[in-house]
Amino acid sequence: MIHAHAPILPLLLPLAAALLQMVSGHLPFQRAVGLLATGLLVLLTGWLTLLADDGLLRVYALGDWPAPFGIVLVVDRLAAGMTLLTAVLGFLVLLYASAGFDEEGLHFHPLFQFQLLGVLGAFLTGDLFNLFVFFEIMLLASYVLLAHGGGLTRTRAGITYVVLNLVGSAVFLIALGLLYGTLGTLNLADVARVLALPGYDRSLARLACALLVAVFVLKAGLLPLSFWLPHTYSAAGAPVAALFAIMTKVGIVAILRVQAVALAPAMPDLLDHWLTTLALATIVFAALGALAAARLRALAAWLVLLSAGTMLLVPAQASTEVSAAALYYLVQSTLAGAACFLLSDLIAAQRGKVADQFMAGPPLQATWLKVAFLVMATTAAALPPFSGFIGKLMLLSSLRSAAAAPVMWTVLLTSGFVVMAALARDGCYLIWKHKATARPLALEAIGWQRATAVLLLVAAGPLLALLARPLADYTARAAAQLHAPGGYVTGVLGASATNREAAP
């Protein structure tokens, strides 16, 4: 009974929590409900991941309407793994935010749950219009979370971010209208099935798919569309920015999914050349940005962009091995990015007026922050022995046989060196360069919630390196399942669907 409804439970849980939190504005109540729901979500998505590892496609038809007509949720290894990553990140960030950040404005907790709902839904849905709806839930919550805490910087960043994403939504709808007009369906598996049949306007369908990919790369932060990202992420409050670390990944996973299921069989050359070139340009841009960053928060934003650029090298390769390596890289870079944002907040609180700017300031009083920074920086700069190194190594070795391998290797290695240099220089400022102050700053205690959240996120670097084998095996199985699109189509539509006539 409960197994049959497993795919929708990760959506119902945050929804129920958000509704419950809206009943009462009492902060301890909202915190308790939020932490309880997110903790349960971690267990639930963990169970879903174990369940999905049998390789079966779990299709949940809402209202029991069969697939091309109703909306379906589809759980495979990739979707389940991504929900687990979202839940773990969400729990740790919420733990951090519950130590005081949520007092800075109204309605933080319900919005946080809605944001989780949107992200989880975007990973789980098997319908393109439903994907649009979940994107909008995610974005609407993120608009308000971005403004949480107030201040002119956040309002300014918010206006550009909202306008840009509203235009993105309009383009998304145009793409969906074109797809529906040419193919007569918006169910992803059905789109893949119809694309393989003759009898539709190829150039229009191609245009629609290109527009769809353009919207996804806007969310992911591909170069000409990525100027908003460092600006927005460094303006947001630290816990919000840490949660946003998963949002670029929603765009990337959406491209991977659409590419593997629908584009690879029907129009395999759609992503060729341009996506890889622009992704490389994004990496260079982000590495230069990291070098020029004046604050740790801004540096973290550039690192998020760097990992997004690296991930965007993947869809055009359409290879199981590359995707497997990239999924490992995705997991560790998301957690490292979030760790960097939260750490920047703690470090800023210790340094008084200088905050997290890279200049000489009062020494850090909490010594463990220095060690945490070192571990985080080692992970983010992809130095051995932590998970950043393993992820990058796997990605580089899987890209060996790609067409533009020498260029990709050069750009990835050089950008890695630049990031390492930037982190080393900035670490010196934060840890060693002191300016004598008249009297030591009176600091508020860090608190166990913040310390636990940051320590666990930072510890993800060493932990994921220790667990590299099982995790890499899982991502390899997930990538193999992703790149067998026939299974997805028959799994969603049923075996008889492939024989049905094409829709007008």
Add this chain to the structure above:
Amino acid sequence: MEVLLSIAIGVLTACGVFLILRSRTFPVLLGLTLLSYAVNLFLFASGRLRIDAPPLIRAGASYADPLPQALVLTAIVIGFGMTAYLAILALRGLSESGADHVDARQE
């Protein structure tokens, strides 16, 4: 009818894009509204244009595709909410910085 609708969509999109590229928040807001009108009409047209046909399947009678109408309804609701939020945000930017420029700075 097709020509009329395509001209309407084209004009709305062109005006919308022009207004979005302005530097003050109010024209940008208007531009986004126009763009969302254009997109809604476009979505509506993706189910093919039919006159005097209800979106219900009845034996013997012609009917219009109901799905784009449902999609348009969803898109209208979402677009409306987003525009309202942007208006509030723009007002807040105006009150905080004293200017209604998109990249308002403290003077």
